[in-house]
Amino acid sequence: MTAPVKGPASYFSSIEKKYGGPIAxxxxxxxxxxxxxxxxxVTWLKAEHGLGHGHANTLVAHTLAEGDGN
Structure with missing residues (x-):
């Protein structure tokens, strides 16, 4: 049995379904x-790409938490 996804990642499937494209x-x-x-x-994603506030916030928070990868 797989543990349920928690935190920001729990929104990923609904973001992909509603706005299309993979989270990556x-x-x-x-x-x-x-x-x-x-x-x-967040404001940019909402204005330019039509995302809702919660979904934009989730994507930004998760992406920024990853750092720049360097």
């Missing part, structure tokens, strides 16, 4: 953005 694709949009502040990125 959304993160690929966020990472190179010249915007660096959490709420700037």
């Amino acid at each position: 694709g959304w993160k690929d949009l966020i990472r190179p953005s010249p915007l660096t502040q959490h709420m700037e990125l």
Whole structure:
């Protein structure tokens, strides 16, 4: 039996269903953005890509928590 997904990742399947594309694709949009502040990125995803606040917030928080990978 698989443990239920918790935290921000629990929203990933609904984000993919509602807005299309894999989560990796959304993160690929966020990472190179010249915007660096959490709420700037949330506002951008909402305005430019039509995401709801909670979904945008989840994507930004999860992506920023990963760091830049360097």
